Amino acid sequence: MSEAADDLRSCAATMRREADAFEQRASALNLDTGLGWIAGATMEAQASLGAAVGDLVELRREGADLLVRAAVAIEDTGGVAAERVLGCPPGFGTAQGERTAWWGPRVPERNARLDAIASEIEALTRPEVLDIERSLTLPGIGAALSLLAPPAGLYAYWRACIDAFITEPQAGPYSADHGEEGEEAAEAAEAKETLDASRPASVAELIADCELVDTMGGQDKAVVDIAKVTTAAGEESWVITLPSTKDWVVFDGDTPAPNDLDAIAVLALLPGRASAFRKGVEEAVRRAGIPAGAPVLMVGFSLGGMLAADLARTGLGDVSVEGVVVAGAPIDTADDPPGVPVLSLVHEGDAVPALDLAPEGDGPLRVTVTDTVADGLRPHSSEGYAATAAARDADGSLSVPFARFLATDESTEVVHAQYQVTE
Known part of the structure; x- marks a missing residue:
């Protein structure tokens, strides 16, 4: 097994652990706050956050599956270096910082299977938690309380x-x-x-x-x-x-x-x-x-x-x-x-x-x-x-x-x- 494949499998395992942690936190959300007039807004925000965490968990697990598939594809290429096939996954870093996506710039050595995997990663739905952060729900509650x-x-x-x-x-x-x-x-x-x-x-x-x-x-x-x-x-x-x-x-x-x-x-x-x-x-x-x-x-x-x-x-x-x-x-x-x-x-x-x-x-x-x-x-x-x-x-x-x-x-x-x- 190549070093690049090992790195991808390690990254996939980390993503799965994070997904499990997110899921456990989401299950602990308590919608019965009993805080009077603000309870309705709080429950709405928590329900939205719970749905967003669910999307994030699904995204992490789907991404982890794709990384494992990429590792198998790398092994099938005979151990092509990670920087020439997939670039650097999150946390692996680059010296030049020129890559705009974690799977790196396109290179001629990438085979068709890796091309397909990269396309699937690009098509992954962005987690909705980002939309919640930009919405007025949670900031609105904070401003009202202030x-x-x-x-x-x-x-x-x-x-x-x-x-x-x-x-x-x-x-x-x-x-x-x-x-x-x-x-x-x-x-x-x-x-x-x-x-x-x-x-x-x-x-x-x-x-x-x-x-x-x-x-x-x-x-x-x-x-x-x-x-x-x-x-x-x-x-x-x-x-x-x-x-x-x-x-x-x-x-x-x-x-x-x-x-x-x-x-x-x-x-x-x-x-x-x-x-x-x-x-x-x-x-x-x-x-x-x-x-x-x-x-x-x-x-x-x-x-x-x-x-x-x-x-x-x-x-x-x-x-x-x-x-x-x-x-x-x-x-x-x-x-x-x-x-x-x-x-x-x-x-x-x-x-x-x-x-x-x-x-x-x-x-x-x-x-x-x-x-x-x-x-x-x-x-x-x-x-x-x-x-x-x-x-x-x-x-x-x-x-x-x-x-x-x-x-x-x-x-x-x-x-x-x-x-x-x-x-």
């Missing part, structure tokens, strides 16, 4: 101040009233029945309960589940499960649920101040009558995870937060509370955990599990994170730090009580 950033920031700060300093939440026992009877009320009733019977024996089951409190509350209220866990020996502990963001209204009024964008803004822009959501959770804990110093495990998905971690850092009344389990939550901008085990689950393709612009990582007692979401599930969903936790905790190692809060045997009693918070 122009809107100052007023949007002031608006978010204003909303955060109203939520932290003016809004007074109402907290009390959960009511199943969802206005008119219908599908929403039926789903809430079914979720409550399931939650009341829940006996979490693993971190996966703890995360699964996050979906239930979200369903029970909807946009009408934030539902906080407080479960009392009592072992056969009489040892008591509590598990507090917080809901995620259910109110995404930006400009058109506000819904009664305090687990909204304002709560996110307070956590991000007013560190140290309590949002209406946090105040309501604190009141629910007081109403639950948890004894001072009692051990508590905080569990939350998305915004619920953000607040769970914040309460663990800054304190939750007289109770002792001794564990945190979160999924899909940006909690990396502050140190973990001393001596408290923290489990954080992050999905590749989930943009929410990256909103704090801080790298995920492990701490003295923190374990961060990064994984892909199971097929058929959305990266940012409590259902998806529960499935990931179940798969990664098959040996029970992730659940060990939280064993005192889990119903690992039939003698352990679990009693649930739900509280609702409204603005």
